[in-house]
Amino acid sequence: MPAPVLLVVAHGSRDPRHAATVHALTARVRSLRPGLRVETGFLEFNAPSVPRILERLNAEAAGSTSGATEVVALPLLLTRAFHAKTDIPSVLREARSRLPRLRIRQAGVLGPSPLLLTALEQRLYEAGLTAADKRSTGLVLASAGSTDPEAIAVIAEIARELRHTGWCAVRPAFASASSSAGFPPTGDAVRALRAEGVGRVAVAPYVVAPGRLPDRIVAGAAEARADVLSEVLGASPALARLLLRRYDEALTARTLLLSA
Template sequence: MSQPVLLVIAHGSRDPRHAATVHALTQRVRAARPGVRVVTGYLDHCAPSVPQVIGRLAAEGVRDAVALPLLLTRAFHAKADIPAVLREATAHHPRLAVHQADVLGPSPLLVSALERRLREAGLRPGDRRSTGIVLASAGSTDPEAIAVMDDIARRWRHTGWRAVRPAFASASLPRTEDAVRQLRAEGCARIAVAPYVVAPGFLPDRIARGAAGADLLADVLGDAPELASLLLRRYDAALAPSRMSLSA
């Protein structure tokens, strides 16, 4: 029996770097799990859309798929947008069963990916205790998503950084530049901004502009191997209940 298709659902952006980064990430996932077919659908701005992909899969006779939101927190897109899009699209294709996977975060693998990007940007192991980190995300008005960012920053701080502060490019405060100034006022010898975003685009560019007063800006998570591993973990977890019921 073939493995269910992995449908990665990305937000989409007018910035071509966004789709290119999503493509690089899915290529890494394919290389890690050759037996799984990986396709991508976008919510906005890019093609193909999620309904278009589901229609194509159904036309090919695919019976099972896992829809995996390429999102780092459970906010509006994960709670409302994506379930609504999937309900509407699958209603026209009742023979295609789509299991929705959980969002990517929080996860220790994401923290490992953040650490990787910081090392690649030039931070050395000996810099840890003198460095303040700005954990910069796109932002949300959802209290759950904001609380998750606070918790990630608090836990990451306990791994040895001088300080870790969450910041947001939109919807919430503080902004990246405000968090940089706060850490500077607290006496951090070095300040690094770690974007908690998957791909480049409008809001990641805003994070980059806010990092102008920092000493170092890490790259987006992109196609980090930890991120590819996490996608496959979420894929497997989404299938676990159905696999158990099939074997019962």
């Protein structure tokens, strides 16, 4: 039997860099596991949509001898917020009700994970920092933003974990004040570190792909004159490995359920 299809579910954006980055990431996933079928679907703005991908898989299953296709839908999300709890489950429930040839399960979101911290720090090193610089550098962990308490708690915990890896100070931030609930926008976080006497400040976007909110992170870092600004996580090797880990975890969870 073929392995279940990995369907990476991205939010989508009007910014063409978003889809290009997502496709580059899924291409890296394919290169890490040749033979695994990896599809990419978007919730909005970009094609193909998640329903369209699932309809195509259902049609293929109807014309095959196997009769059914298993699909692991993996949210390309760093925290469990609105899209992971509401949007994606709704799309998948609707698909299950009308596509009888598919067996669909939703994998967990990407974060938190040590692999995300590996990807984050690799981007900072690519931006010019070294491991030795950490003890004299304050770090702004800049997320897109959320009003979901669970997501906010995860970002705060990641900032605490990073503080214990050698940075002289770490502050969480959101892309803008309008997207925040307790964290300052990026520029304010940079200025707060400066006010504490931190001489060098780096901003690390904790986002997967470029778009409107990541651009606000970039603008805030520039306006506050951050010393270092790293790229988005993008198609990093660590992030690609994490996608495969979440896929495997979803399969293991199913195996344990069936054997219980």
